[in-house]
């Protein structure tokens with residue numbers, strides 16, 4: 213199973229790149245995690261946020277290979293524990309499809325992305341900055357993978 217992380221925003225600071233890549237490089241060849249960055253629309257003084265959000269959403273959906281399972285990252289999504297996420301991961305793997313995880317920009321995800329989601333996942337009841345979400349997401353997925361594979365990274 214391949215995991216595609218589609219996130220609004222590019223040109224992340226070094227600490228974000230380093231933190232994210234630290235976990236990315238740990239995934240095994242049969243579960244690669246790949247990042248697709250969507251350029252955020254310009255949010256000037258009189259920017260039409262609704263239009264920007266729609267365009268970002270269209271770009272996100274266009275980047276998803278046909279047939280992928282779509283999972284949105286949302287504050288109001290399901291708060292999975294690590295064992296629950298590990299269980300989800302096993303179900304995703306058995307289902308045979310690749311997974312696309314969607315992370316929105318400053319105003320969140322476009323309504324079209326939310327409608328397209330099969331599952332909505334919350335990392336915390338707090339609203340997190342999107343650069344931090346990438347790192348937490350990669351670490352959470354790696355921890356769930358380590359639990360499923362009896363790797364010593366996760367300890368009960």
Ligand SMILES: C[S@@+](CC[C@H](N)C(=O)[O-])C[C@H]1O[C@@H](n2cnc3c(N)ncnc32)[C@H](O)[C@@H]1O
Pocket residue numbers: 284285286287288314315316317318319320321333334335336337338339340341342345
């Ligand atoms: C700065 S947040 C957007 C805040 C926006 N006001 C909203 O309510 O969606 C940017 C993105 O990070 C992700 N995100 C932020 N906090 C999250 C959380 N606690 N759990 C899951 N995803 C989160 C979501 O994908 C969100 O679209």
